[in-house]
Amino acid sequence: MTLIRATCPDCSDVQLTTEEVQLRVCTDTSDRRYVYECPNCFTPRSAAIDAAGAELLVQAGVELIWWKLPDELGETKAGPALNHDDLLAFHDFLDDDESISAALDTIR
Numbered sequence: 001m002t003l004i005r006a007t008c009p010d011c012s013d014v015q016l017t018t019e020e021v022q023l024r025v026c027t028d029t030s031d032r033r034y035v036y037e038c039p040n041c042f043t044p045r046s047a048a049i050d051a052a053g054a055e056l057l058v059q060a061g062v063e064l065i066w067w068k069l070p071d072e073l074g075e076t077k078a079g080p081a082l083n084h085d086d087l088l089a090f091h092d093f094l095d096d097d098e099s100i101s102a103a104l105d106t107i108r
């Protein structure tokens with residue numbers, strides 16, 4: 001059984017099996033990251049890895065997951081950009097149950 005050594009920022013070095021690690025590669029940016037849940041603190045972790053390291057993980061049997069950036073990133077945006085006042089207004093809106101209920105009624 002192949003063991004993979006990783007470094008959790010909180011727990012230091014940990015050992016993982018190939019089943020406990022995934023390799024995620026973005027098809028748009030070629031960003032490569034290995035992801036795992038720390039066996040000590042149970043926190044999801046990820047770290048960048050170079051092409052050679054990624055190849056070693058794949059050869060060891062780590063699951064490879066390809067992903068792409070959301071299509072929304074390529075959409076043309078219309079209207080003014082959000083500003084700080086917009087965020088504060090949205091925060092107030094989310095804090096008002098009646099406003100949320102009224103807004104939901106308009107889309108039902």
Ligand SMILES: [Zn+2]
Nearest residue numbers: 008011038041
């Ligand atoms: Zn940890």
